[in-house]
Amino acid sequence: MVRPIITYGDPILSKLAKPVSDFSCIEDLIQDMFDTMYEEEGIGLAANQIGIDLNLLVVDISHTEEWDESMVFANVEITDFNGESVIEEGCLSLPEIRFDVTRPEEIVLKYQDQTGKQIESEFGGLMARVLQHEIDHLNGVMMIDYLSPLQFQQYKNRLQELTNRQKEETQEQFSRGIVL
């Protein structure tokens, strides 16, 4: 099921996600995350972007040569990193905003798969890039947090628009009585 994307201005995007402890009941949620990500044409999605406070993210870069299947990561922790690369990023929670972000080129990641299995693995290329963007979300960090105060000015009006829109949507949900 496609769920609405939470955009900038909602406090759930600024908080540390809770760990996944019960892996027996996240199957539907994972499916919803993929459905939503594909609908919005994203290549990665963190659970808090659909309003769910869990340390869970999905990635699908199978359109590239680099990877041939979709991936699920829970309880993620970057244990090492190496190198540096600059890539332009966008974010489903920051519509119409794109800019270059500098991040490590390779990471070592400790995580659990959708069955709860503990894995430690190295990632590079686009996968490392998407993972770092989504892991930031789960830590309450968004790509605009990397902007200098001067660069931030450039996006200030757009961010204010997004904050206003998010507030209106929250109020609408309150009046309809379906706060999720």
Ligand code: NI
């Ligand atoms: Ni994002």
